[in-house]
Amino acid sequence: MFIPQIILLVLLGALVVTALRVLNEYERGVIFRLGRCIGAKGPGLIILIPVIDKMVKVSMRILTLDVPNQDVITQDNVSLKVNAVIYFRVVDPVKAILEIEDYMFGTSQLAQTTLRSVCGGVELDDLLSHRDKVNARIQAILDQHTDPWGIKVATVEVKHIDLPQEMQRAMAKQAEAERERRAKVIGAEGEYQAATKLAEAAEIISHHPAALQLRYLQTMREMASESKSATILPIPLDILNVLMPKKAGNTTKD
Incomplete structure (x- = not known):
């Protein structure tokens, strides 16, 4: 019972x-x-x-989404492959279940499309040197489209940009040419500064003739301190001017 x-x-x-x-x-x-x-x-x-x-x-934790390599043609017609990583989290679980069938798959597809669109709208130099701006733009677009799904995109980072070998060689030549240009500019600036200082020194010596004599004696001392069999003594130009005969002045007839 x-x-x-x-x-x-x-x-x-x-x-x-x-x-x-x-x-x-x-x-x-x-x-x-x-x-x-x-x-x-x-x-x-x-x-x-x-x-x-x-x-x-x-x-409700932050989820990591790896965006696979995407074939992109930049604004200046350069073909490359770009991949990225996205960090996002669900802030409204009801919307994440009701508004979309699979929010992980939907966010992944949207991220791939947005990555191709944004990278295709900028030039290669901007993509390489201003990657933070590209990341911020992708994040803003993703956050705007996933907000109705109850999803908040926290961070977007472009991980790797795969350039063709021809483009890598061209960029290496460009960088080498830029370095050579900078070296020539620096050398020209050095020559200009040296000429300026020499002109200032000549101006000082012209007003103080004793400075030229002191320089002459210093040069002789430096040459005498070297162990050489022959010593060359520089002759001041003023001596040559004294030794050279003066030209007769033009005479006028009465």
């Missing part, structure tokens, strides 16, 4: 076990009651009505 009671207790225990759910801190449960969404619950212990309620778990 205790068998029906035991069976009833077992059934009640099974119903209690199936009705209880435990959600972690980073999880939310979207509850459907007879096919209608009644909202999200969690974290912690929640109670479901067996057979009537159905729960779909949604993770």
